[in-house]
Amino acid sequence: MKSFIEVSADSHFPIQNLPFGVFSIAEDEISSARVGVAIGDQILDLIVISKLFEKHVPELGNPALVFSQSSLNMFMSLGKPVWQATRKFLQVILSEDNPELRDNKELRNQAFIPQKLAKMHLPANIGHYTDFYASKEHATNCGIMLRGSSALFPNWIHLPVGYHGRASSVVVSGTDLLRPRGQRSPGKDQPPVFGPSIKLDFELEMAFFVGTGNNLGEPIPIQKAEDHIFGMDPTPFPYLQEEGKTAYDIHLEAKMKPSNNDTHKTLTRSNLKYMYWSIKQQLAHHTISGCNMRTGDLCGTGTISGPSEDARGSLLEITWNGKNEIDFGNGVKRLFVEDGDEVVLTGYCQGEGYKVGFGECSGKILPAISS
């Protein structure tokens, strides 16, 4: 499969991928934010080709409306058969031997926007965000550091532990973040102190969006979980799926650029396949109580650490709670994230001559506000 749009072998966005996103042209911002699909270093503006959707994907109903939204929620709420039909059509219309868009010079000129001219937005209106704790290696490392010998709580192997985070604080890649402040204990039997976080960390993890939700009181059975997870379409390429498992072979990396350095250093290489609890298990467990998920809800896997020391997904684990310094060269060392440091996370699957990737997610830490 090959597109008439040139895609370098290093790109995360070949025709095999086609991730949906929300973008605007730098000048016009959120008012005109709309849905696009990444291919190579371009974005295909889906509004521009809405006439083609009307002809080839009638299931979309009103594609100009669906794709002019500033979030994917309306598209996601249409359900898996529509996601599948849409993606299938996009692969057809973008393929090198299909003339319909390829040879329509005027439409093609309007339809593609270089990624470097676009501003990306959060792809979804995120209702709720649950962060799991699904890597056994990560949970074990944390347990050993924080509680000693009884590393895993007894129920860890019976259910995917998760906590509910604030979706309001989920930001798009490239957003600077202020160091948080709060109370912490300086030691046993001492009163707490207040101030900026001193062990600020990153966590290398992945997440999925709920595409279609469930009614309060009606759990999603694990056999149907896939239908509710946005992006689980089409059926994954065989090479992405480990035999007998639902874990995907997705390379994950975290790199960091200390404030005064010019270059990033890769700190860890992990893989989604190390997860103990799959994302389908997470969704089934999340809803077993009857909890109603909604279109746009986000579920994080939790930090994904692998079995080897160079596959640890957080600074807590990499420096073993501040014991082992990381050397960035030129005398720059780190135990945790300091002000001005930038962290970049990325992930991809390696195919035969191409990558199916997630792009990069970066964030820089600014000093805490002074009261």
Place this chain on the structure above:
Amino acid sequence: MKSFIEVSADSHFPIQNLPFGVFSIAEDEISSARVGVAIGDQILDLIVISKLFEKHVPELGNPALVFSQSSLNMFMSLGKPVWQATRKFLQVILSEDNPELRDNKELRNQAFIPQKLAKMHLPANIGHYTDFYASKEHATNCGIMLRGSSALFPNWIHLPVGYHGRASSVVVSGTDLLRPRGQRSPGKDQPPVFGPSIKLDFELEMAFFVGTGNNLGEPIPIQKAEDHIFGMDPTPFPYLQEEGKTAYDIHLEAKMKPSNNDTHKTLTRSNLKYMYWSIKQQLAHHTISGCNMRTGDLCGTGTISGPSEDARGSLLEITWNGKNEIDFGNGVKRLFVEDGDEVVLTGYCQGEGYKVGFGECSGKILPAISS
């Protein structure tokens, strides 16, 4: 202060109260859900009097738009000065000596809808829901039962503990609820078992809506917390405020009707004034890390228990974790909520000859679904 609408002394909704809500006329449902204000046993339909708002409360901008929403979010986002001006005007226009609405027979006929003909909806589009644990008596009771002697965790007296719940499962009063299912431990060193909850409880608590939020990274100082809390206007009547404290003297009650009984039995009488951490402290603490609150976010106080045994706010405490049965008469006894039981919570302040109340919140438990 008295309204031309007759209000019985027992009503929760005299002219001193005027709570905002979202309602529809039973036949036409959510499509026409809109904003109203309760007075006596009536609802004042704010769309109908939008011309009066245009004249008297220009700060509202487009009152017909604001009050035709199916949630209070747009109104809440306008900020405290607008809430105050709106409420002040409503007290003027509803007062017995103001002829403008009183003597306009046609407008008056359209503007009031009997509450018994209306269907109430959730008043807000709730982004996030945080549940605090702000009653020292409740936390102490739970601590003694679940952990023995060290009842309160050391940090409990340093910060208002809270957890983040799923706003998606907040439902309007009168909604039946399925008994949830999940894993539980039958005892130490035994594997967990799966099934319906066996100790299903209620919690007598209150909550507030965030009216206007804050930007990520910019905490709400406690001195300004009141400005962000919807409904904290006008400045509370002096009798509602304890000296030197921000706790309000609000009587709280929970009653329960077992499935086969005809009547409710009051199980507890508590009071908001027993809270250790005030709602302003809750909001200040919630945002001190930089967490961004948004219009419509909901914060619960957590179960409010008082110092006496008859002011315990949950069955866990009332039956002391299932040790002491509650006798409902006719041989009906309960330790926790059983299928078919109905729980009703209510709260009000007692003024001189009138009540300022919150109405009732009820829910009935249906059996868990069979897998």
